[in-house]
Amino acid sequence: MKVLVPVKRVIDPNVRPRVKADGSGVDLANIKMAMNPFCEIAVEEAVRMKEKGVVTGEIVIVSIGPAQAQETIRIGLAMGGDRGILVQTDAAVEPLAVAKILAKIVEAEKPDVVITGKQAIDDDSNQTGQMLAALLGWPQGTFASGVAKEGDKLKVTREVDGGLQTVSLTLPAVVTTDLRLNEPRFASLPNIMKAKKKPIETKSPADYGVDVAPRLTVVKVAEPKKREAGEKVADVDALIAKLKSVGAI
């Protein structure tokens, strides 16, 4: 099996995003960036599948984004990816266009599985994996907390409202990762050094004939309504009295 792992460069999850004063978006100038946490889980899963001998072919790490997304690909290569493809663009590419580019890459690379994060923590869209599966006519195992190969099928345990659901997918298939699938490793220094020598091919959306013009226009981005801090109460009796006074209990 060969695996393709699309990864996204996003704001570091520990950094608090700030809305720009002019309402045009979130201020990312001089902000620490990182690999989307769900994408890290996707890379880790691919590497574990390779370590277990389930994946015998290459792990190809793909990112669509600015030149700096190459650093994100390097992290994936240091974790155990074999080579990278950067589809370089400074435009904000929407999930639909990302899925179209990935579909073209899949046609060329012919992986058996695409593993990617269930959502990116910047736009919280939760679409790309499902869209890619639909464009390819592949089955999908989204929000995965368990992945196992059984014969020519992939068994995926999914985190759904109310519990877990297991589906059996005819390969090739798309998997999107949830938090409990695994705990991603830290890339070791020797592996980071080795990753510098692994090849990354740079392409453009035009190479794949995909129009990345956005379908959604951002009218404005605003701060959410602020919640004011309330009051501290002295003890349980005071709390119960307060809750009764506002009709909450």
Add this chain to the structure above:
Amino acid sequence: MAVLVLAEHSNASLNDATAKTVAAAQAFGGDVDVLVAGHNAKAAADAAAKLTGVRKVLHAEGEAFSHALAEAVEALVVPMMGNYDAFFAPATTTGKNIAPRIAAKLDVMQVSEITKVVDPSTFERPIYAGNAIMTVKSSDAKKVVTVRGTAFQPVASSGSASVESIAAPAGPFKAAFVSEELQKSDRPELASAKRVVSGGRALASADQFNQYILPLADKLGAGVGASRAAVDAGYAPNDFQVGQTGKVVAPELYVAIGISGAIQHLAGMKDSKIIVAINKDEEAPIFQIADYGLVGDLFKIVPELTSKL
């Protein structure tokens, strides 16, 4: 104009998320039809027909729909969309799984988890875990939208729409249902509960989570939630998780116990009407958004609160 709403249901009954999604579809405008794709789902279809303001219910029966497999629902919905201007699904794990497949097939950029319909092309949605609210205008001819349930009041059940049976695609599909493990509980469902009691890492073990959180929840008739830290530590099952990557709740009363209040968690509960925080650290960020804060040892406070309620 006409909107097709995907019903969220368990075949035997209709989930509350459907009535909220219908409310969002009505804000969008035009005729609203509800699609019930299920297996032995007549009861769910009949319940959908009662939703106020629904024009008709389309009921497709098929074994592949018994667990709402995305591949089967896509095959059903895409050919139907010639008759509709928009497809609305609840932003549940089912809706999130299905809607992007339909959007991609229609060559539409989906608008995820809307919290407001501004006009039939313009929607508000939270981004960055709710740290920003984005207003977007869609240039696509058809709209594909998922709806955050906490942002819409469910429509009433005073209607009497007709139920029309429609043919289900034959398959076979490349995905098959194997099994499911659903949490069985008599407590209210977290996403729609009027009151929620959530526990955090300070509970320190699964036993203590159960021993301290559950009796209070039962006393209040509340659903039970947990922070990601508590879930990651194994104190509570994953589907209890409230936050950016878990469930988003907005109950009348939210009681956060031993939860410090990471951004990730606040994203899932800060729209609750009344927030109570119980934490031994008076500097915990949760107190900055709590209406009533009680600083102290939860292992003393929670049993006292439970007994005095």
